[in-house]
Amino acid sequence: MKRLFTIIVALAISGICYASEPYTAYCTIRGEESMSNPGNIVGNVEIDYGQTSRRKSYLTDSTGKRIEFESMVAAMNYMAGYGWSLHDSYTTVKRMPIDNRQLDRIVVVWILKKEVTSSAEITEGLASSSLDYLSY
Numbered sequence: 317m318k319r320l321f322t323i324i325v326a327l328a329i330s331g332i333c334y335a336s337e338p339y340t341a342y343c344t345i346r347g348e349e350s351m352s353n354p355g356n357i358v359g360n361v362e363i364d365y366g367q368t369s370r371r372k373s374y375l376t377d378s379t380g381k382r383i384e385f386e387s388m389v390a391a392m393n394y395m396a397g398y399g400w401s402l403h404d405s406y407t408t409v410k411r412m413p414i415d416n417r418q419l420d421r422i423v424v425v426w427i428l429k430k431e432v433t434s435s436a437e438i439t440e441g442l443a444s445s446s447l448d449y450l451s452y
Contacts, residue, residue, distance in 0.1 A: 336434075338431045338432065338433050339431070341432045341438045342366070342428065342429050343363060343364060343365045343400070343428050343430075343438070344425055344426065344428070345361050345362070345363050345388070346364070346423065347359075347362070347385070347387075347391065347423075348410065348424070349422040349424060350422075351419075356386060357384075357386065357387055357391075358421060360374045360384060360385075361374065361375065361383075361388070363375055363444055365439060365444075371445075372445075373444050374444065374445045375391075375444055376445050377443065380445075382445065392426060392428075395428055398430075398440065398442055399430045400430045401429060402426060402427075403428060403429040404426075405424070405425065405426045406425055407422055407424050408422075408423045410423050
């Protein structure tokens, strides 16, 4: 009986240790810059944790108000405070026809990563306009 109990306890402990194995989680932050004023964000920085919602998601403060960042670096510094680091980045150009003119914007996307042991740690400390749509 003691032997069976020892085996069960050993399996349970190994299962707990395996379940808390760290893994890398990713998210993206996306901002648009005006071609005439590069470096400054136009609108709000979007965030994507891989949620299933097609709605745009923005970082919010504790009252639910969107956080406005002056630049992508400001947004990255904010995210770094929650353990995220830069993994990769890319840019594209978004063409916007307005009043028979082309108003081009630079779309900047930064891919961030963070070591976590559970999906709850991905959004830990952060508030977002659509975190309730996360599904893992």
